[in-house]
Amino acid sequence: MPLFDLPLEQLRTYTSDVTPPADLRAFWDATIREARAFPLRATFEPVENYLSVIDTFDVTFSGYGGAPVKGWLHLPAHREAEANLPVVVQYVGYSGGRGLVNQDTRWAQAGYAHFVMDTRGQGYGGTLGETPDPHPSAGGVAHAGLMTRGIANREDYYYRRVYVDAFRAVEAAQSHPNVDPAKVVLAGVSQGGGIAVAAAGLVAGRLDGVIAALPDVPFLQDFPRAIDITPRGPYPEIAQFLARHRDRYGAMLAVLRYFDGVNLARWATAPALYSAAQMDDICPPSTVFASFNAYGAGTAGLSGNGPAKDIEVYRFNNHEGGQEHQWIQQLLFLRKILG
Numbered sequence: 001m002p003l004f005d006l007p008l009e010q011l012r013t014y015t016s017d018v019t020p021p022a023d024l025r026a027f028w029d030a031t032i033r034e035a036r037a038f039p040l041r042a043t044f045e046p047v048e049n050y051l052s053v054i055d056t057f058d059v060t061f062s063g064y065g066g067a068p069v070k071g072w073l074h075l076p077a078h079r080e081a082e083a084n085l086p087v088v089v090q091y092v093g094y095s096g097g098r099g100l101v102n103q104d105t106r107w108a109q110a111g112y113a114h115f116v117m118d119t120r121g122q123g124y125g126g127t128l129g130e131t132p133d134p135h136p137s138a139g140g141v142a143h144a145g146l147m148t149r150g151i152a153n154r155e156d157y158y159y160r161r162v163y164v165d166a167f168r169a170v171e172a173a174q175s176h177p178n179v180d181p182a183k184v185v186l187a188g189v190s191q192g193g194g195i196a197v198a199a200a201g202l203v204a205g206r207l208d209g210v211i212a213a214l215p216d217v218p219f220l221q222d223f224p225r226a227i228d229i230t231p232r233g234p235y236p237e238i239a240q241f242l243a244r245h246r247d248r249y250g251a252m253l254a255v256l257r258y259f260d261g262v263n264l265a266r267w268a269t270a271p272a273l274y275s276a277a278q279m280d281d282i283c284p285p286s287t288v289f290a291s292f293n294a295y296g297a298g299t300a301g302l303s304g305n306g307p308a309k310d311i312e313v314y315r316f317n318n319h320e321g322g323q324e325h326q327w328i329q330q331l332l333f334l335r336k337i338l339g
Contacts, residue, residue: 005229005284008313011276016222016290020263027154027258032206035164038066042172044073049102053077054109056101061172063120063131063165070118070131071169072098074108075178084180086211086338087113087173091166091188091195094146094219094234095122097129110331112185115173119191120165121146121158135161147237151252159198159220159259166199167207174209185334186270187214190283190319191234193274194220194261197291200272201264204299212337213272214330215291217283217321221261222290224253226283233282233319261291266298271308273333275326277317285313 006014021027044057059071075085088107092098098118107114123129135156150156174181186196193215200213219234226235227242242249257263272295276288289311296306312329314322322329 003278003315004281005278005286008278008315011285011289013293014286014289015293016225016262016287018222018224018257018260018262018290020266021254021257024258024263028202031160031164032167032202035064035168038062040168040171040175042175044176047101049074049105051077051102051105054102054105056105057176058101059115059172061168063168064161065135067120067134068131069120069165069169070098070129071172072101072114072116073173073176074105074114074116076108076111079178083178085111085113085178086183086185086334087115087176087179088185088187089115089117089169089173089199091117091169091186091192091199092119092122092129093126093189094191095125096127097123097131099127103127106327107187113173113176113179115169117166117169119195120161133158133161145234145237147234148241148252151241151255154255154258157255157259162195163198163202163259166195167202170199170203170207170210182209182211183338184210185212185214186210187216187330188218189216189321191219192216193218197221197261197268197295198259198264200270201261201267204267204269210270212334213268213270214333215272216275216326217277217280217319218261218274218288218291219283220259221265221283222287223256223260225290226287229286230284231281235282262294265291265295268296269299269307271333271337272296272310273330274309274311275314275322275329276311277314277319277321279316279318280321282319
């Protein structure tokens with residue numbers, strides 16, 4: 001795949017035309033308040049993972065509408081009984097779920113608590129999932145896939161439920177006795193990175209303890225540009241829907257503004273390490289930079305500048321991004337934060 005997006009010098013200053021709705025904060029305040037009206041009911045059941053250096057717990061907690069959401073919690077084995085570990089809350093890429101019990105334990109191998117959230121209604125693609133999406137408007141007129149599910153209004157849009165699940169996953173992770181609730185890291189690749197951006201914005205001012213965000217090649221950023229230029233992956237689901245529903249474009253963009261990572265990133269206060277790949281034709285680099293450049297901008301006036309942030313750019317990579325190279329950068333980034 002050749003370079004098809006803006007040159008790097010333009011990416012570094014690119015800002016999206018997406019603007020937040022006037023009632024964006026009120027909408028999410030009401031949404032989070034509604035979600036928290038349901039007891040969290042986080043449970044952690046020990047399970048066999050066939051590993052000698054990692055202990056794993058089967059997690060269930062209440063997400064959007066009080067519906068049960070699954071997850072894994074991986075902890076280093078042979079830890080002190082009273083150990084309070086920093087926790088990495090990991091969100092999963094599009095179509096994937098939490099996976100098998102020992103499929104991804106790398107953060108626990110590095111000495112962290114590792115909380116993997118299942119994504120409701122997914123798990124049919126790269127990794128297995130077990131959490132349904134029981135919302136009554138999950139059906140309706142939509143393109144195949146999830147990008148237009150419930151798109152007729154902001155209350156029913158699919159990612160409203162997912163973002164609430166992501167917020168409550170942080171609360172669930174913080175509730176485990178071996179987790180330090182003041183040291184939470186949000187992480188994910190692609191859709192998982194986009195959910196991490198949204199969660200970083202939603203927790204700010206509503207939930208203490210998030211100290212870093214690690215969005216890799218994040219999805220769900222700068223919807224208008226992504227719809228226009230992305231040739232591959234989930235964004236074309238929206239364009240294909242609009243190819244038939246020709247009169248829905250304006251109304252759809254109005255709904256998507258409430259879920260665009262560019263708008264939610266502005267609220268974030270935790271330090272962040274992003275990554276972008278310049279040949280990425282699923283999450284184009286301009287959409288990633290739109291989010292990165294907006295990250296923390298809404299909080300800058302509180303202290304004169306926003307949260308510390310950096311971005312790693314992989315010039316010759318497509319959507320795979322930095323992979324193991326980026327993970328090393330993340331480990332170093334967290335070492336600096338945690339001292």
